[in-house]
Amino acid sequence: MSVMEGRTTSALLYLDGVHVSFDGFHAINNLSLTLEPGEMRAIIGPNGAGKTTMMDIITGKTKPDEGTVLFDGMTDLTRLDETRIAELGIGRKFQKPTVFESQTIEDNLLLALNVDHSVKGTLFWRGSRDEAERIDRVLETIRLTDARYRLAGSLSHGQKQWLEIGMLLAQDPKLLLVDEPVAGMTDVETHQTAELLKEINKEKTVMVVEHDMTFVRELGVKVTCLHEGTVLAEGTIDQVSSNERVIEVYLGR
Amino acid sequence: MTPHFLTRSLDRSASIFILVVAGLGVLIPLSNLLLPAGSMFQVPTYLVALFGKYACYAILALSIDLIWGYCGILSLGHGAFFALGGYAMGMYLMRQIGSRGVYGNPVLPDFMVFLNYPSLPWYWYGFDMFWFAALMVLVVPGLLAFCFGWLAFRSRVTGVYLSIITQAMTYALLLAFFRNDFGFGGNNGLTDFKDILGFNVQADGTRAALFLLSCLALIITFLICRAVVTSKLGKVLIAIRDAESRTRFLGYRVESYKLFVFTLSACMAGVAGALYVPQVGIINPGEFAPGNSIEAVIWVAVGGRGTLVGAALGAVVVNYAKTVFTSGPLAPYWLFMLGALFILVTLLLPKGIIGTFNAWWEGRKARQVAANAESAAREDGIGEPRAAE
Numbered sequence: 001m002s003v004m005e006g007r008t009t010s011a012l013l014y015l016d017g018v019h020v021s022f023d024g025f026h027a028i029n030n031l032s033l034t035l036e037p038g039e040m041r042a043i044i045g046p047n048g049a050g051k052t053t054m055m056d057i058i059t060g061k062t063k064p065d066e067g068t069v070l071f072d073g074m075t076d077l078t079r080l081d082e083t084r085i086a087e088l089g090i091g092r093k094f095q096k097p098t099v100f101e102s103q104t105i106e107d108n109l110l111l112a113l114n115v116d117h118s119v120k121g122t123l124f125w126r127g128s129r130d131e132a133e134r135i136d137r138v139l140e141t142i143r144l145t146d147a148r149y150r151l152a153g154s155l156s157h158g159q160k161q162w163l164e165i166g167m168l169l170a171q172d173p174k175l176l177l178v179d180e181p182v183a184g185m186t187d188v189e190t191h192q193t194a195e196l197l198k199e200i201n202k203e204k205t206v207m208v209v210e211h212d213m214t215f216v217r218e219l220g221v222k223v224t225c226l227h228e229g230t231v232l233a234e235g236t237i238d239q240v241s242s243n244e245r246v247i248e249v250y251l252g253r
Numbered sequence: 254m255t256p257h258f259l260t261r262s263l264d265r266s267a268s269i270f271i272l273v274v275a276g277l278g279v280l281i282p283l284s285n286l287l288l289p290a291g292s293m294f295q296v297p298t299y300l301v302a303l304f305g306k307y308a309c310y311a312i313l314a315l316s317i318d319l320i321w322g323y324c325g326i327l328s329l330g331h332g333a334f335f336a337l338g339g340y341a342m343g344m345y346l347m348r349q350i351g352s353r354g355v356y357g358n359p360v361l362p363d364f365m366v367f368l369n370y371p372s373l374p375w376y377w378y379g380f381d382m383f384w385f386a387a388l389m390v391l392v393v394p395g396l397l398a399f400c401f402g403w404l405a406f407r408s409r410v411t412g413v414y415l416s417i418i419t420q421a422m423t424y425a426l427l428l429a430f431f432r433n434d435f436g437f438g439g440n441n442g443l444t445d446f447k448d449i450l451g452f453n454v455q456a457d458g459t460r461a462a463l464f465l466l467s468c469l470a471l472i473i474t475f476l477i478c479r480a481v482v483t484s485k486l487g488k489v490l491i492a493i494r495d496a497e498s499r500t501r502f503l504g505y506r507v508e509s510y511k512l513f514v515f516t517l518s519a520c521m522a523g524v525a526g527a528l529y530v531p532q533v534g535i536i537n538p539g540e541f542a543p544g545n546s547i548e549a550v551i552w553v554a555v556g557g558r559g560t561l562v563g564a565a566l567g568a569v570v571v572n573y574a575k576t577v578f579t580s581g582p583l584a585p586y587w588l589f590m591l592g593a594l595f596i597l598v599t600l601l602l603p604k605g606i607i608g609t610f611n612a613w614w615e616g617r618k619a620r621q622v623a624a625n626a627e628s629a630a631r632e633d634g635i636g637e638p639r640a641a642e
Contacts, residue, residue, distance in 0.1 A: 086503060098496050123486040
């Protein structure tokens with residue numbers, strides 16, 4: 001059974017005492033973290049701090065050796081696979097923008113819509129007005145309306161990042177995990193992305209991993225700094241960035 | 254549902270393909286049967302059988318293109334499903350021989366009498382009925398593909414590892430079917446067929462009908478493939494091919510999709526094998542040889558994977574070349590030529606014949622649009638000063 005009896009926490013995402021090691025290397029070490037519904041959280045930390053591994057655990061790609069991972073207070077994510085977790089309402093944007101390059105922008109979004117994903121459902125699928133309207137809305141949000149019939153592979157790096165965020169929106173999850181959304185973006189695009197994420201956060205819970213401190217500051221949310229697979233510091237951006245240990249291992253003097 | 258499928262899945266190249274296959278399917282048998290022998294336009298019977306073989310190969314190529322070109326599953330053992338379909342049909346044809354065999358046993362095929370079988374093995378029951386054999390043509394390859402795929406895809410075996418185990422599968426079947434005690438004629442396979450549905454398999458009329466049926470099966474297979482790849486399921490298949498884990502994180506159960514398309518493809522290969530056997534008059538374990546499966550993959554690569562039409566075309570072109578070369582003085586070098594062809598296509602035409610043609614055609618259209626826009630702009634430029642006057 002993946003659903004526990006009764007809620008044990010009010011948090012949307014609850015990680016407690018999570019351990020993962022790969023061939024003796026402790027990628028995640030007694031990691032505990034909670035995300036309240038409606039919250040946006042920024043995760044920072046040096047390379048190898050375990051940020052992406054943490055997302056792998058939440059989305060079912062990696063199984064933890066120990067620890068609790070609860071979604072919505074009830075569901076044990078460690079027992080479910082990627083497909084099931086996506087169906088529960090956790091969407092993920094990868095570090096390297098991953099879109100379906102040989103298909104059009106519109107088809108990318110169509111594939112992401114959270115409609116019937118069964119073999120039979122897709123084989124006999126016929127578009128509906130509702131679906132078309134949802135795609136239109138997402139296209140407008142990510143400013144790719146004019147590019148809808150272009151192949152995703154022809155987009156610029158920044159546009160691919162946006163398309164992938166758009167796919168998350170079309171998926172309509174409760175929780176969005178966004179890994180390095182502004183990598184390779186210009187300052188203007190970075191600013192627009194911060195605005196977009198703030199807009200998304202009005203309805204959804206978001207976890208953002210990012211190295212760009214200007215961007216993290218612009219988000220203006222609670223920050224968690226990871227180091228060697230565990231939480232090093234947590235608080236406002238000012239609290240975290242003035243923390244001695246954070247400066248030592250990550251920000252530099 | 255069907256008309257909707259048809260309208261969506263028939264673009265221009267698909268319509269041309271169907272018209273050409275249907276035209277050949279009707280004209281070649283007519284010319285063979287109606288025109289006097291020796292006339293310039295009369296297609297001799299041996300050619301009708303040869304073209305029938307090509308049509309079966311084209312069906313096999315389509316089945317490979319469906320999984321490889323659209324879903325990225327490179328099966329190097331698809332010949333096994335083809336051969337299993339062939340054996341199912343061969344078993345029916347063996348039972349039709351009846352007491353006309355060399356040993357005159359009304360129930361046991363000759364090889365069983367020769368090997369001292371006391372009675373018909375249980376797995377030969379039912380094959381005296383055509384409907385049962387026809388059902389097995391679909392069920393046996395489909396069931397094997399389903400079990401194989403269920404294990405492989407659920408364990409997330411992909412890429413070259415999957416190719417290797419498909420190869421191992423066909424090789425294992427090759428060894429099994431070579432054994433005399435396996436009950437399928439061992440080394441010699443099944444041959445000396447007499448009738449199919451009461452018609453003499455050697456007769457011109459039967460051969461013409463088999464050719465027509467092969468063309469019809471090719472068209473139906475093509476339509477099913479088109480319907481699959483133009484549906485939303487087709488988009489999911491391409492998504493799996495291009496970014497499998499992304500597809501999973503969007504909430505698609507990737508293994509179910511692979512299993513569906515792999516099983517469907519195996520059934521198609523089975524039909525191809527079943528039509529092939531009465532036209533060539535024999536099925537033996539050699540059909541399971543890994544080389545056959547690899548050759549079929551080369552047809553698809555040459556024609557252009559992910560295009561369907563290209564796969565069928567590639568099967569015909571490569572096999573025609575094979576027929577020409579292996580009947581001439583260059584025969585010993587055919588495998589070298591096939592290998593060279595594969596290397597050349599990979600290096601020079603990575604999209605295959607149809608893929609390259611499509612890219613050229615799209616490029617030409619784009620250039621034409623650009624040229625039209627430019628000349629329109631120039632005319633505007635000429636018009637402007639006049640308007641100013």
